[in-house]
Amino acid sequence: xxxxxxxxxxxxxxxxxxxxxxxxxxxxxxxxxxxxxxxxxxxxxxxxxxxxxxxxxxxxxxxxxxxxxxxxxxxxxxxxxxxxxxxxxxxxxxxxxxxxxxxxxxxxxxxxxxxxxxxxxxxxx
Amino acid sequence: xxxxxxxxxxxxxxxxxxxxxxxxxxxxxxxxxxxxxxxxxxxxxxxxxxxxxxxxxxxxxxxxxxxxxxxxxxxxxxxxxxxxxxxxxxxxxxxxxxxxxxxxxxxxxxxxxxxxxxxxxxxxxxxxxxxxxxxxxxxxxxxxxxxxxxxxxxxxxxxxxxxxxxxxxxxxxxxxxxxxxxxxxxxxxxxxxxxxxxxxxxxxxxxxxxxxxxxxxxxxxxxxxxxxxxxxxxxxxxxxxxxxxxxxxxxxxxxxxxxxxxxxxxxxxxxxxxxxxxxxxxxxxxxxxxxxxxxxxxxxxxxxxxxxxxxxxxxxxxxxxxxxxxxxxxxxxxxxxxxxxxxxxxxxxxxxxxxxxxxxxxxxxxxxxxxxxxxxxxxxxxxxxxxxxxxxxxxxxxxxxxxxxxxxxxxxxxxxxxxxxxxxxx
Numbered sequence: 001x002x003x004x005x006x007x008x009x010x011x012x013x014x015x016x017x018x019x020x021x022x023x024x025x026x027x028x029x030x031x032x033x034x035x036x037x038x039x040x041x042x043x044x045x046x047x048x049x050x051x052x053x054x055x056x057x058x059x060x061x062x063x064x065x066x067x068x069x070x071x072x073x074x075x076x077x078x079x080x081x082x083x084x085x086x087x088x089x090x091x092x093x094x095x096x097x098x099x100x101x102x103x104x105x106x107x108x109x110x111x112x113x114x115x116x117x118x119x120x121x122x123x124x125x
Numbered sequence: 126x127x128x129x130x131x132x133x134x135x136x137x138x139x140x141x142x143x144x145x146x147x148x149x150x151x152x153x154x155x156x157x158x159x160x161x162x163x164x165x166x167x168x169x170x171x172x173x174x175x176x177x178x179x180x181x182x183x184x185x186x187x188x189x190x191x192x193x194x195x196x197x198x199x200x201x202x203x204x205x206x207x208x209x210x211x212x213x214x215x216x217x218x219x220x221x222x223x224x225x226x227x228x229x230x231x232x233x234x235x236x237x238x239x240x241x242x243x244x245x246x247x248x249x250x251x252x253x254x255x256x257x258x259x260x261x262x263x264x265x266x267x268x269x270x271x272x273x274x275x276x277x278x279x280x281x282x283x284x285x286x287x288x289x290x291x292x293x294x295x296x297x298x299x300x301x302x303x304x305x306x307x308x309x310x311x312x313x314x315x316x317x318x319x320x321x322x323x324x325x326x327x328x329x330x331x332x333x334x335x336x337x338x339x340x341x342x343x344x345x346x347x348x349x350x351x352x353x354x355x356x357x358x359x360x361x362x363x364x365x366x367x368x369x370x371x372x373x374x375x376x377x378x379x380x381x382x383x384x385x386x387x388x389x390x391x392x393x394x395x396x397x398x399x400x401x402x403x404x405x406x407x408x409x410x411x412x413x414x415x416x417x418x419x420x421x422x423x424x425x426x427x428x429x430x431x432x433x434x435x436x437x438x439x440x441x442x443x444x445x446x447x448x449x450x451x452x453x454x455x456x457x458x459x460x461x462x463x464x465x466x467x468x469x470x471x472x473x474x475x476x477x478x479x480x481x482x483x484x485x486x487x488x489x490x491x492x493x494x495x496x497x498x499x500x501x502x503x504x505x506x507x508x509x510x511x512x513x514x515x516x517x518x519x520x521x522x523x524x525x526x527x528x529x530x531x532x533x534x535x536x537x538x539x540x541x542x543x544x545x546x547x548x549x550x551x
Binding site: 014016017020021023024027087108109112113114 | 336
């Protein structure tokens with residue numbers, strides 16, 4: 001159910017992208033938390049239990065796939081909605097993500113912010 | 126070295142003996158006056174025989190030395206071993222590449238010094254090929270230099286058989302391709318760097334422009350909105366350029382997969398035309414599609430690649446047509462063993478003097494560059510890559526100022542599957 005104040009966690013190492021995504025979701029009345037890598041993202045997710053996570057794949061310290069695997073080990077984390085952000089369609093990674101219950105991924109450069117918001121809202125319905 | 130010295134010494138001894146004998150003979154003839162011409166003649170004949178034998182031997186030695194010099198100075202690593210693989214000879218390049226001197230290498234097995242780091246399977250197969258099948262073996266190996274540095278070599282090993290058909294020697298030629306491999310890797314890295322690093326800031330531009338457009342809303346003047354549109358257009362051009370470059374590098378490296386599916390080709394062409402409707406609308410173009418009377422059967426085509434050909438050709442046809450006079454026709458027909466697609470325009474045409482270059486990478490004709498500044502010079506090159514990769518041909522007729530007709534063919538048997546790492550980035 002989309003409600004005012006849905007919690008979204010955005011895990012993205014490029015700070016400019018993280019910034020613009022955060023601004024967009026804030027203006028869409030989401031409560032946004034941010035993480036610059038998978039390690040911080042994992043801690044943040046387990047502490048704050050967001051409704052949905054936008055997760056970049058290629059990141060330093062801990063990449064998105066590792067964070068995903070770790071998250072799925074947690075009793076809360078194993079069911080949380082995740083949308084993967086990628087730079088290119090990387091089928092191997094996407095196939096692996098599918099095994100971890102991620103059915104949505106989007107190539108960043110192909111998408112508008114509005115479409116991303118729409119997708120996130122659909123996922124929360 | 127030792128062997129050739131031996132040959133030299135032998136022939137020298139023979140020559141000296143012959144000379145001594147000649148001197149003795151002449152002395153004897155002078156002293157005795159009793160001339161036995163027959164005896165002398167026989168001796169002379171012998172002397173000449175020995176002399177010529179010597180010349181032949183010398184020539185052989187010289188030839189051998191020439192070969193040795195050539196092999197010694199060959200830039201590839203050359204090695205000769207006996208039938209057991211014990212090294213008999215290595216050239217200078219082998220010394221340089223492996224770091225082992227000839228003295229250290231001769232008498233050893235390659236596997237005990239620089240080699241022996243591949244899997245057992247690899248060596249089993251290698252020995253089977255050269256020893257049992259007695260055929261040449263070629264492959265790629267990872268070896269170690271004396272200083273511990275790893276290097277990649279392309280090797281060819283040939284057995285040299287004796288009259289009895291048994292292996293006498295093995296001749297191995299190895300080329301150090303470490304640098305080549307590194308360059309290949311650098312190219313791959315560069316491509317992924319380009320895609321990742323260039324796209325990210327581009328996405329930042331795109332999303333911020335979108336944010337500004339949405340949030341600015343009615344506060345923006347029409348001029349400011351125009352500026353934003355220009356930013357977005359620039360972003361799209363750049364994104365397009367990056368995907369084109371990526372596609373081309375991947376195509377050139379044969380990394381693009383081709384996945385044919387049974388396709389209704391007419392539907393596919395109509396789809397491509399529909400996709401271009403916004404551009405056609407903006408340029409006030411009409412696109413006619415002349416279908417054959419009878420629909421062709423379903424064809425095995427990679428729909429993404431096929432559509433890319435049509436889109437590139439149609440884009441050019443519209444881009445290089447004047448807005449008021451933009452009529453483009455697409456025709457589909459059967460010609461022998463091929464299906465042929467024609468894309469006909471009444472645009473600016475291609476000047477005769479550059480018609481030979483029109484499919485070159487990055488090439489743009491002057492009249493095209495003046496008419497429209499935004500082309501990349503990659504569209505037709507991409508068309509050619511795709512068409513030729515799939516067994517077809519692409520060509521054109523054009524008259525400057527009158528228009529161009531591009532044709533391409535695809536075999537009726539359709540496209541063949543190619544397993545690749547990447548799909549076309551569109």
